[in-house]
Amino acid sequence: MHMGIEVVIFAIKLFLVFNIIMGLASFCTWVERKGSALIQDRVGANRAGAYFDFNLDIVRGFPSFLRPLGAPVTYALLLPVVTGIKIAGQLGIINTLLNDAVKALFKEDFVPDGVSNFMHSLAPFLAVLPVFVAFAILPFAPEFTVLGTVVRPQLAPIDVGILFFLAMGSVAVYGVALAGWTGNNKYSLLGALRASAQMISYELAMGISVVTIIIFYGTPDLFKIVELQEGSILQWGVFRNIGTGLIAMIAFFIAGMAETKRAPFDLPESESELVAGYFTEYSGMKFLIFWLGEFAEIALFSFVMVLLFFGGWHIPFVHLPAGVWWVALIGHGVLMAKVLFFCVLQIVIRWTLPRFRYDQLMNLGWKFLLPLSMVNLVIAAAWELSK
Amino acid sequence: MISTQLVLTLSAILFGLGALGVLVRRNAIVVFMCIELMLNAVNLSFVAFARNWADLSGQIAVFFVMVVAAAEAAVGLAIIISVFRASKSIETADASELRA
Amino acid sequence: MVAFAILSVILLVSALGVLFFHNPLHSALSLITNMMGIAAMFALLDAHFLATVQIIVYAGAVMVLVVFVLMLLNIKEEGPRKTTRLFVLSCFVAGGLFMYFGVPIMYNAFAQFPAFNPNFNGSMQTLGKELYTNYIFPFEAASVLIMAAVAGAVMLAKRKFR
Numbered sequence: 001m002h003m004g005i006e007v008v009i010f011a012i013k014l015f016l017v018f019n020i021i022m023g024l025a026s027f028c029t030w031v032e033r034k035g036s037a038l039i040q041d042r043v044g045a046n047r048a049g050a051y052f053d054f055n056l057d058i059v060r061g062f063p064s065f066l067r068p069l070g071a072p073v074t075y076a077l078l079l080p081v082v083t084g085i086k087i088a089g090q091l092g093i094i095n096t097l098l099n100d101a102v103k104a105l106f107k108e109d110f111v112p113d114g115v116s117n118f119m120h121s122l123a124p125f126l127a128v129l130p131v132f133v134a135f136a137i138l139p140f141a142p143e144f145t146v147l148g149t150v151v152r153p154q155l156a157p158i159d160v161g162i163l164f165f166l167a168m169g170s171v172a173v174y175g176v177a178l179a180g181w182t183g184n185n186k187y188s189l190l191g192a193l194r195a196s197a198q199m200i201s202y203e204l205a206m207g208i209s210v211v212t213i214i215i216f217y218g219t220p221d222l223f224k225i226v227e228l229q230e231g232s233i234l235q236w237g238v239f240r241n242i243g244t245g246l247i248a249m250i251a252f253f254i255a256g257m258a259e260t261k262r263a264p265f266d267l268p269e270s271e272s273e274l275v276a277g278y279f280t281e282y283s284g285m286k287f288l289i290f291w292l293g294e295f296a297e298i299a300l301f302s303f304v305m306v307l308l309f310f311g312g313w314h315i316p317f318v319h320l321p322a323g324v325w326w327v328a329l330i331g332h333g334v335l336m337a338k339v340l341f342f343c344v345l346q347i348v349i350r351w352t353l354p355r356f357r358y359d360q361l362m363n364l365g366w367k368f369l370l371p372l373s374m375v376n377l378v379i380a381a382a383w384e385l386s387k
Numbered sequence: 388m389i390s391t392q393l394v395l396t397l398s399a400i401l402f403g404l405g406a407l408g409v410l411v412r413r414n415a416i417v418v419f420m421c422i423e424l425m426l427n428a429v430n431l432s433f434v435a436f437a438r439n440w441a442d443l444s445g446q447i448a449v450f451f452v453m454v455v456a457a458a459e460a461a462v463g464l465a466i467i468i469s470v471f472r473a474s475k476s477i478e479t480a481d482a483s484e485l486r487a
Numbered sequence: 488m489v490a491f492a493i494l495s496v497i498l499l500v501s502a503l504g505v506l507f508f509h510n511p512l513h514s515a516l517s518l519i520t521n522m523m524g525i526a527a528m529f530a531l532l533d534a535h536f537l538a539t540v541q542i543i544v545y546a547g548a549v550m551v552l553v554v555f556v557l558m559l560l561n562i563k564e565e566g567p568r569k570t571t572r573l574f575v576l577s578c579f580v581a582g583g584l585f586m587y588f589g590v591p592i593m594y595n596a597f598a599q600f601p602a603f604n605p606n607f608n609g610s611m612q613t614l615g616k617e618l619y620t621n622y623i624f625p626f627e628a629a630s631v632l633i634m635a636a637v638a639g640a641v642m643l644a645k646r647k648f649r
Contacts, residue, residue, distance in 0.1 A: 163539040170547025395592045403585030408506045410577035414565045441607040454629045458636035460549040465643035
């Protein structure tokens with residue numbers, strides 16, 4: 001019986017985490033499309049579903065004695081639905097979420113000549129699976145008690161939490177390298193090698209920022225890290241230890257944007273505009289998987305940054321009782337609001353800044369961020385020791 | 388409860404398979420990969436012993452084996468690249484001349 | 488226990504894959520699977536930190552190096568075996584090695600050592616403490632080793648200027 005409860009709770013958590021990933025990725029896709037349109041002073045997608053309308057011919061199918069009743073009831077029931085679809089269409093939601101997916105599903109799925117079919121199909125999954133798995137260690141609400149059992153909303157409560165996130169960042173390189181290799185042309189391979197070199201270089205700065213965070217909190221367990229940030233706003237990771245938290249946050253943010261190959265570090269993607277990128281030979285559903293993985297990675301970085309640096313689910317000047325279920329809901333809402341803020345921030349930065357040249361990118365990673373993170377680490381360790 | 392004997396047997400099988408790979412394959416990089424397989428098998432038996440005797444020296448030995456393996460990977464692959472540049476082939480039988 | 492059985496199957500199948508695939512890139516992918524399996528096995532044996540470090544270092548760095556070298560040098564498959572005599576002899580040698588380690592395990596020759604100790608604290612804190620107090624000299628020596636390896640690799644793989 002006890003084992004059954006655990007399995008049910010785990011299944012519910014799995015469902016919730018999957019919904020969070022898909023919801024965040026879809027939201028980021030829509031904000032990318034419409035938000036970029038707003039930033040670039042154009043209208044964006046607003047055609048699909050915007051001219052949806054209904055007529056009351058269905059009332060003709062009603063039995064005759066119901067027909068007088070039929071029209072107002074149908075009108076009342078369908079009016080919200082139709083208005084909703086029209087508004088969603090004008091905002092570009094139906095275009096992004098429905099049309100693009102259906103179009104990608106029906107495109108021809110080809111494999112380049114002379115390339116192993118297995119490896120060509122494996123590459124999108126290798127690029128996307130680490131991102132999805134890394135969501136398992138993230139807690140998405142405070143702990144609460146229901147029906148006598150303490151429920152911790154974290155899918156995999158391991159005690160080396162953050163290091164697992166670094167491990168998944170290391171594995172994500174394979175998807176890129178394999179995607180470029182199976183393109184069977186030199187441009188694809190060179191683009192993929194550049195992208196993997198960029199990812200590997202910025203993993204170092206990110207790892208050292210994470211080590212700085214572990215020094216602040218004394219434990220790599222993500223749940224305890226968020227718990228240690230309650231109290232005042234000065235307990236948040238960003239404001240700790242005379243500014244080393246701030247520098248660690250900046251280094252983590254820059255390294256994170258380089259890891260996800262977002263602008264201004266999007267040389268791998270810009271090569272699709274110039275010559276060919278590492279996913280040039282991908283069409284249809286496989287390309288959509290890459291795309292979804294990229295937005296899920298944006299959501300993952302925002303999530304981790306909020307958990308590490310910005311207090312997770314704690315509201316700055318409000319103290320709520322612990323362990324109650326509605327506090328968990330409020331905490332979840334606050335967490336999602338902060339995560340969405342950082343997702344939108346990353347998207348806005350992408351459409352604002354021009355991209356770096358490759359040697360500028362490498363200089364930034366090795367000659368600026370890495371020494372900065374290391375000096376930051378030493379100062380943070382000295383401050384923590386002197387306490 | 389996982390019995391240590393089972394884990395050690397698994398580690399011995401992996402080690403034997405790695406040794407077979409080193410002896411049989413002729414591609415230098417695949418030989419290198421089989422060496423890494425042997426090192427992983429040894430790491431597995433170290434961790435099994437560390438858990439068996441509640442002694443952390445096993446895990447520290449694994450830590451250092453990983454460090455040395457990473458260093459060896461870097462240098463070994465650099466050597467393979469140099470040999471490839473000189474003789475245009477990475478069959479182990481083709482690197483038989485003392486002068487490139 | 489079920490997890491251990493499934494993991495052992497994955498480990499053995501991927502090790503056979505490393506040996507018997509013709510395309511070296513498929514061998515590399517098999518080895519990556521093997522290393523992930525070994526990391527999971529570490530986690531099953533209460534060595535969580537080592538499992539994560541295995542993924543970061545081995546599966547995430549060493550194998551990336553190997554895959555890059557395979558891609559850049561465009562290594563093709565090797566030809567068919569020239570003679571089967573060498574293969575059979577190698578099988579016997581490898582089998583002998585396995586027996587050398589396997590027989591003492593199966594006859595429980597390490598029963599003379601202290602018995603199984605159930606209070607095992609393999610957490611990150613104790614490992615770190617042990618590493619920085621008793622093993623501090625090998626730790627520093629390891630960092631010097633890595634620096635030497637990096638310098639050596641750069642020097643070996645550089646193009647000589649004519």
